[in-house]
Amino acid sequence: MLRVNDRRKELFENIWPLPDGVSYNCYLVEDDKNVLLDTVESGSDGDFVSHVASVLGDKPLDYLVINHMEPDHSGEFGAIVERYPDIKIVGNSQTRKILENYYPDMAGERFMEVTDGQTLNIGKRTLHFVFTPWVHWPETMMTYVEGDGILFSADAFGTFGVSDANIVEHEGDLASYESEMRRYYTNIVGKYGGMVQKALAKLSGFDIKMICPLHGPAWKSDISELIGLYDQWSKYEPEEGSVLILYASMYNNTARMADSLALRIAERGVKNIKIYDVSKTHLSYLISETFRCKYILLGSCAYNGFMFPMMDFYCSNIKQLNIKQRSLAIFGGHSWNGGGVRMLDKFAEEIGWEKICDSVDVRGMASADKMSAFDDMVDAVADKALGER
Ligand code: FEO
Numbered sequence: 001m002l003r004v005n006d007r008r009k010e011l012f013e014n015i016w017p018l019p020d021g022v023s024y025n026c027y028l029v030e031d032d033k034n035v036l037l038d039t040v041e042s043g044s045d046g047d048f049v050s051h052v053a054s055v056l057g058d059k060p061l062d063y064l065v066i067n068h069m070e071p072d073h074s075g076e077f078g079a080i081v082e083r084y085p086d087i088k089i090v091g092n093s094q095t096r097k098i099l100e101n102y103y104p105d106m107a108g109e110r111f112m113e114v115t116d117g118q119t120l121n122i123g124k125r126t127l128h129f130v131f132t133p134w135v136h137w138p139e140t141m142m143t144y145v146e147g148d149g150i151l152f153s154a155d156a157f158g159t160f161g162v163s164d165a166n167i168v169e170h171e172g173d174l175a176s177y178e179s180e181m182r183r184y185y186t187n188i189v190g191k192y193g194g195m196v197q198k199a200l201a202k203l204s205g206f207d208i209k210m211i212c213p214l215h216g217p218a219w220k221s222d223i224s225e226l227i228g229l230y231d232q233w234s235k236y237e238p239e240e241g242s243v244l245i246l247y248a249s250m251y252n253n254t255a256r257m258a259d260s261l262a263l264r265i266a267e268r269g270v271k272n273i274k275i276y277d278v279s280k281t282h283l284s285y286l287i288s289e290t291f292r293c294k295y296i297l298l299g300s301c302a303y304n305g306f307m308f309p310m311m312d313f314y315c316s317n318i319k320q321l322n323i324k325q326r327s328l329a330i331f332g333g334h335s336w337n338g339g340g341v342r343m344l345d346k347f348a349e350e351i352g353w354e355k356i357c358d359s360v361d362v363r364g365m366a367s368a369d370k371m372s373a374f375d376d377m378v379d380a381v382a383d384k385a386l387g388e389r
Contacts, residue, residue, distance in 0.1 A: 001218060002026050002051055004044045005162035012072075012160065016187050016284045020161035020180070024072055025214050027152055028055055029145070032123025033062040037143060037152050038214060042075030049076065049083045060084065063112075063120070065127070066091040067154040068140050069098045073214055077103050081110075088112045090120065092131060094139035119146070130202055132156070134195035136188055142203075149209030156199065157226055158215030160184045174222040178229065183288040184215065185233050190291060191321045196234035200227060233291060236324045241385040242272040244293035246286060248279060248300040248308030248340070253333045253366035258299050260371050261331070261378065268382035278310040286314055290323060295381050296353070299331040300340035307332075307343040315347045323351075327384060329377050330359040333366060356380045 007021035024040035034056060045051055052061065061084040066074065069091075081087060081103075089111045091099065100107040114120070116131040128144040136155045143152040159181040189196060211219040211226060219226055245262055249255040255277065262273050274293070276286060290296060298315075300307040307315070328348050332340035341361035348355050357380035360373050383389035 001212065002028060002040070002045075002048075002055070003163065004040045004048075006041070006044050007162055013188075016160070016183075017282050018160055022160055023163050023215055025212065025216075025218070026073065027212055028052065029122065029125065029127075030056070030059070031125050034059055035063040035065055035122055035127065036061055036080065037065045038067055038073040038154075039064075039076035039080060041072040044075070049079045052080070053083065061087050063088050063090050063122070065129075065143055065152075066095050066099070066139075067143055067152055068137060068214060069095060069102065070137055070155075071102075073154075074102065077106060081106060090114060090129075092116075092129070092139060092141055094133065095141075098137070098139055116141075130199075130206075132195075132199035132202065134192040135199050136192070142199075144206055144208075149207050151203070151206065151208045151211050153211050153213045155189060155214055156196070156230065157181075157211050157219065158184055158213035159217075161216060163217045174219075174225055177216070179288075181216070181229070182233060182291065183284060185230070186288045186291040186321075187284050190233070190287065190323075193234040193236055193322060196230060200231055200234065203227070236291065236322070238294035238325065239272060239292055240294070241270060241387070242293040243270055243274070243295045243297065243381060243385055244289050245273065245275040245297040245299070246278050246311070246314065247275070247298075248303075248311035249277065249333075250301050250303075250308070253362065253364075254299045254301045254331070254340075256366040257331055257333065257360075257362065257371075257374070258297075260366075261297060261374060261381075264374070264378040265382050265385070268378065268386065270382055270385045272385075278308075278314050283314060283317055287318065287321065290318055290326070294325070295327050295329070295356070295385055297329045297331065297377075297381065298344050298347075299333075300344055301332055302334040302337070302339035302341075305337060305339040307340045307347075311340070312343070315344070315351075319347070319351055326353045327356045328353045329355070329357050329381055331361070331374070331377065332359075333362045333364075335364060338363075356384055 026038040029035040120127045126146045247258040300311040330344040
């Protein structure tokens with residue numbers, strides 16, 4: 001593995017926060033023919049080509065296999081071809097189309113187009129190409145090493161965060177990665193759950209002993225658990241009985257409603273409740289939590305006759321992600337004509353999630369005497385979360 005741990009980058013894809021950085025992995029398979037699988041983001045390694053050459057020594061680099069074209073993995077293609085001018089580039093027809101627009105010189109004679117299931121013998125080993133489109137881009141594929149049982153899985157099974165261990169992580173610590181792995185999956189690939197399901201069905205025919213993704217640790221243990229997480233997330237299956245309350249509030253009235261709701265639902269015996277202020281918590285985490293939770297309670301104050309801008313930002317993004325099997329309750333506040341709850345109701349119609357009770361729109365101060373307006377909402381959410389309705 002040739003890994004770059006990038007601790008400087010603040011935002012992945014210039015949008016998703018990286019509190020613990022991110023790693024770019026690529027892999028060198030040495031055999032009669034030497035193969036590099038993907039590269040790293042341009043400039044993330046001080047001198048990537050020298051890094052490759054220091055491992056290969058005087059040996060040639062025969063193939064560059066492109067499992068994924070996104071620039072965080074294709075950034076050093078040009079430098080590799082310049083250093084190894086006889087190299088063959090391996091990819092599929094979609095890879096070639098994208099390559100033509102990034103590195104046109106590489107999409108010509110040196111490009112070796114492979115079909116789904118095609119193999120390439122490199123000596124003692126045979127590479128088996130498995131097309132997995134839209135996990136994450138249309139050209140994305142995986143490469144399985146027959147015999148060794150190693151799956152080079154492109155973006156799949158990756159995570160945010162740098163990797164402290166050089167090759168593989170210690171066995172049995174998947175749980176410590178799960179939250180950031182879910183955030184990575186849901187932010188980057190989450191929209192394409194159906195395609196991930198197709199990819200998992202294909203992979204079920206392979207004896208996988210090790211998974212080598214393009215980000216995060218390589219996995220020698222927890223393989224079935226890892227695949228199980230992807231199966232759950234790509235089916236949009238939430239945690240049973242989980243409640244997520246997201247609110248937008250200027251002067252704490254809608255915030256007070258959110259806290260009151262959480263307290264009263266918890267008093268009914270629901271344990272798995274989380275609250276976030278959408279102005280405070282980055283969309284990245286809100287998306288991840290929306291994948292995790294079943295009952296989504298959205299609250300917004302009115303703003304310019306509309307919902308609050310940060311809640312609108314959440315809603316417009318969440319509509320793109322095809323999340324299914326969620327139930328919704330809506331609340332908020334206003335001072336004269338409203339708009340927050342009205343627009344959240346419109347969002348509910350557009351996204352098509354089950355609405356489990358009438359919306360509540362409080363005028364003015366969210367004082368204790370007005371909280372009885374939430375009685376039905378508390379009962380509906382608690383009953384559902386506890387499996388009593
Ligand atoms: Fe890590 Fe889709 O690139």
